[in-house]
Amino acid sequence: MKLDKPILVALAHPDDETWLSGTLSFLSRENSNIYVLYATSGGAGKDRSGLGRHKEYLAFAREQETIKALKQLGVHQAPIYLKLDDKNLELFAKDFKIKLSAIIEEYQIENIISFDPYGITQHKDHIFIGQQAKQVWQSEKFKYKAIDFYQVVISDTRASSANNLAKKREHPFRIKHATNSNKINTRVNVADQQINRVLAFASYRTQFPPSLMALWQEFTEFDQYEEFIKLSNNLRKLNR
Template sequence: MNEHILIALPHPDDESFGAAGLIALSRQKGIPVTYACGTLGEMGRNMGSPLFANRETLPSIRKRELEDACEALDIQDLRMLGLRDKTLEFEDEEHLANIIEKIVNDINPSLVVTFYPGYGVHPDHDAFGAAVIRALKRKPISERPVTYGIAISSNRIEEIGEPDVGINIISVADVKLKALKAHRSQTEGMLKQMEEGLLKNNPMMMEWFEKEYFWTYKWSD
């Protein structure tokens, strides 16, 4: 199988926080990356720091930020799915799975990255991750791509164990930072603190740009 990565996440900036290093390293190797982004994150609470957005302008701002982040990451196949932010948990599960299945059938990915259902903290994260898993389960086990879950809940280690994939991203840390900076409305205030922490060699801040961790989804039909 030819390599092709599908990043399937619900919000602009999910890709930059959770998988920018993996994406950048893959693109350096010439591996195609498709990003299926569920929403425009139009219900996000942050409006810039200092303030420059409002509820009416935020959707178009976040759309542009998403495009800028994809340019920074060299993602050349961005698919904006047009779903409504903060409502994915109420969407019909089969409908969401149908949307993902069409993309999977179109690109035949060798690797899928999404939120690990139940461990994404945000209801949209969990609902979208569950839809991805539902779509992939429609294939025979032997035909399913390797699937990495992003888990961020506080109980993740206790319940699903240590991550079995750890990727050294130091060589592309600058790319990850550039992608995060593209999402200005959401990240500007946070990144000021991050950059200060990096200058002070704060271990927690440094790890953001040293490694990315994933949990390989274990199929159990």
């Protein structure tokens, strides 16, 4: 990863950056040009804070939580909200690609990070955004640009640890798709970012109940790496 070059993280909802929060915290120490984009503001979800907000009121609350979380991670640039329909995101593929392309050009992005083909949790919006971001990266417009593409993943080893911990705590959360460790070619040491990861996670009162926050804190105490699959330029050309 070009640590000192502009980075764009393309995600579906506020709180999705949790899967790479340690990496964002690590990179932000040296890089002030990290841009985190959210295709939706998450208004179709449930308010787990107990305040019962929904639709545009929940979306606004989640945006405010994101601002707080990214600030905790040291990200200098304001989050980018496309505000696409949270219930029907797949209907806005063309709009998303146009806006993503414009942002890549405007900020001279040299690193793109998004979801892998399974979205870690297999959420359809994660999968959709990962696919669309990859297609933009593969497009004619950026064919000869020196842009690296990274898919955020979680290895079978880390997933097993997280799932075993959840089972031990009798918590229903499970990671639904893990990546074979042999396929992972980029790892970021986030051992020193544990506190920031926990505090950023705690920003999402509408999304994460106390039981999940406690589970996350315990997981990050021994989870020392975040993982990515870097797609090469050769792979980009072959997949066109």
